[in-house]
Amino acid sequence: MEKKMGVYICSGCGLGDALDMEALAGVATSEYNVPVCKQHPFLCSPEGVALIKSDLESGEIDTAVIAACSPRVMTDVFAFSPDKVVERVNLREQVVWSHPANDEDTQMMAQDFLRMGITKAMESESPVPFEAENLSKRxxxxxxxxxxxxxxxxxxxxxxxxxxxxxxxxxxxxxxxxxxxxxxxxxxxxxxxxxxxxxxxxxxxxxxxxxxxxxxxxxxxxxxxxxxxxxxxxxxxxxxxxxxxxxxxxxxEYDPQKLGHLGYGQFPDVITASQLEPLFKSGDVKRPSNGQPVNAVAFILCAGSRDPEHLPYCSAACCVESLKQAKYFKEANPESAVYIFYKDIRANGNYELLYKQLQKDGVIFVRGTVSGIEDDGSGSLIILAEDILTRSPIMSESLDLVVLANGMVPSxxxxxxxxxxxxxxxxxxxxxxxxxxxxxxxxxxxxxxxxxxxxxxxxxxxxxxxxxxxxxxxxxxxxxxxxxxxxxxxxxxxxxxxxxxxxxxxxxxxxEGKAVHPRAGDLSYPEFFMQRCTQCKRCTEECPFGAINEDEKGNPLPNPTRCRRCGVCMGACPERIISFKNYSVGMVGNMIKSIQVPDEYEEKPRILVLACENDAYPALDMVGIRRMGYNPWVRILPVRCLGSMNLVWIADALSKGIDGILLLGCKHGDDYQCHFVKGSELANIRMSKIQETLNRLVLESDRVRLEQISIMDYHRLPQILDDFSSKLEEVGPNPYKGF
Missing domain, CATH: 3.50.50.60 (FAD/NAD(P)-binding domain)
Incomplete structure (x- = not known):
């Protein structure tokens, strides 16, 4: 069924002062023959919203393109019936607020953004929620x-x-x-x-x-x-x-048998914190070696934790547990000698008050690295350590009991x-x-x-x-x-x-058929055109969330309620059989093709930026909010995740004559920041295949670059974009311009 589209252009927030509104409207009416194209001074006002809503409810349109502020803002204001397609075009943060007013390049940028938005709206369908029987909420x-x-x-x-x-x-x-x-x-x-x-x-x-x-x-x-x-x-x-x-x-608890250097297994009076608890609970706290009372005790913190040979991480609760157990001894006998050997005391928050109280109770805190435990010759134990501050050796008094605060290991x-x-x-x-x-x-x-x-x-x-x-x-x-x-x-x-x-x-x-984080509320889900599936298994291998199983023949078996809607499977599929109703390989490819590329004699290169919607896209918004400028050759296309990038988009862009492609994704590696875990890493891996595409087209590798960006890196973006533009000037124009 043919779509009935309306384009609504806002002139508020400085847009009307910086852009030629009539020329912008001409993109919709002349190039795309959109039957309804209206301008309003403030589309986010009750009157502006009512204008769009009235056209949708009357049936005059079923698809609305709103050219105004970033799609990341006013989401509640522009929330219409879910059976209607609504596409937002970012003219404020990423055009007018980050580029000179009434400039030819700024106008061309706005018009290209509108072209991409109209193209996407034309090809999008309203998502239909996934429905299943016998759902449980237990x-x-x-x-x-x-x-x-x-x-x-x-x-x-x-x-x-x-x-x-x-x-x-x-x-x-x-x-x-x-x-x-x-x-x-x-x-x-x-x-x-x-x-x-x-x-x-x-x-x-x-x-x-x-x-x-x-x-x-x-x-x-x-x-x-x-x-x-x-x-x-x-x-x-x-x-x-x-x-x-x-x-x-x-x-x-971390296996204490591995802590022989601290005397565990060698001396019966060296025990762990978990072995001490039942002794106090039973009321029978005695030395394991001879059954005598405990009058002097020492706790060794970080026993195996924060140690590259054992547990490299801090086990978080050990310090407080040792403070608690030291309090056991002082409550039972205020005259008992209690020592705590520590690297750092991590008694954060209100536990600081317990720590101070124990100091008042007479607990002796020794900041030192324990080097060994020895028998004092009478059956008691002594601790040998090095003072962290003075580097001088320390020897404890004779002890009846040593308690190791060994760390915790997840089940x-x-x-x-x-x-x-x-x-x-x-x-x-x-x-x-x-x-x-x-x-x-x-x-x-x-x-x-x-x-x-x-x-x-x-x-x-x-x-x-x-x-x-x-x-x-x-x-x-x-x-x-x-x-x-x-x-x-x-x-x-x-x-x-x-x-x-x-x-x-x-x-x-x-x-309700909605996705959980990070695309919370998303009603779309991937659809598979199985007739063309080659059982390559890339979708099952690359999905970060285990959303796709396989049958005995290797055919993918998608589980829509496991899906996070990232589109990584879509980017992985070489046959392009996976798509969403409002996000597909062909749709994004046509958005790229809708960009107007001047010929090389106009000396106006074009740079396509595929920006992750989770960090890179909001960082670009932040650049506009801070009124920081960057090169006007840039055309920004948000993607659900950089892992959803299909290599055909690179070929489409370069064949179109676009001079350079910048991939902006989240940090990857051990301390990854990618909301979809592997997306940026997958894009980085696919860069090797991008090289093959460039070689096939006889183009320079410098035309495609990947940058890791978090939302906090917004201040770096103008320089990144300008540097990439300068590099492309050195490389020269894309030879495919005009073809």
């Missing part, structure tokens, strides 16, 4: 420690049915052996009693919570709102359908690395580095990409650590507590509450 919580109990409680209190699975025969996790908790209320100087039974009773008595103890998750298949979970309990299999999963399987860190499906003869070699997935037998996902969550090199589940801390790379599965990152009790409670909220958000959005 929440599965795996792990029954403090974080698991909290997540189950919070989800149930919000009105959602919750299933809690614990592998042991009793809820509580690490708390089962804990004597007291660090202070969490004023004056933050005294320890708090632990009411574990009260917590367990609260969750088990909730009518919306089903608890399985002595049980494990045998298998998880499906996708958000359609997860089919097999739970093994007492030799039986129970099948449950759930909408999302909160993973709270916790952490275990996901165990097991052999999962080996992805082997490459078959004739298949293209995998270009993308394989994810780190440990077969730790926790979730047992039936995913082509592996049975557990992708992990960082230390075993913690990977996520976008800056913007989305609860997210994993498996949609609908949210790690919380110490399985996600080292943390103390108070933070674990907050963490579990946040993960429960994310799980609820997930089921509610998926039930």
């Amino acid at each position: 929440i599965l919580v795996v792990g029954g420690g403090l974080a698991g109990i909290t997540a189950a409680n919070e989800a149930a209190k919000a009105g959602y049915e919750t299933i809690l699975v614990e592998k042991t025969d009793q809820l509580g996790g690490y708390l089962k052996d804990v004597y007291k908790l660090p202070p969490s209320q004023p004056p933050y100087e005294e320890l708090q009693e632990l009411d574990l039974q009260g917590l367990i009773q609260e969750v088990t008595e909730r009518p919306k919570v089903t608890v399985y103890t002595g049980a494990q998750v045998a298998q998880v298949s499906g996708a958000p709102c359609m997860f089919d979970v097999q739970i093994a309990q007492n030799g039986n299999q129970v099948q449950e359908r759930v909408g999302s999963i909160v993973l709270t399987t916790g952490a275990v 996901t860190a165990f097991g052999e690395p999962y080996k992805a499906q082997a490459q078959k003869e004739g298949e293209e070699a995998q270009e993308v580095p394989a994810d780190t997935i440990l077969a730790s037998n926790i979730l047992n996902l039936q995913y082509r990409q592996g049975p557990e969550l992708p992990a960082l090199k230390y075993g913690f589940p990977d996520s976008h650590f800056v913007c989305f801390p609860y997210e994993s790379r498996r949609t609908g599965i949210y790690p919380a507590g110490t399985v996600r990152a080292p943390m103390d009790y108070a933070r674990a409670i907050d963490d579990a509450t946040g993960a429960a909220l994310k799980a609820i958000q997930c089921v509610e959005m998926v039930a």
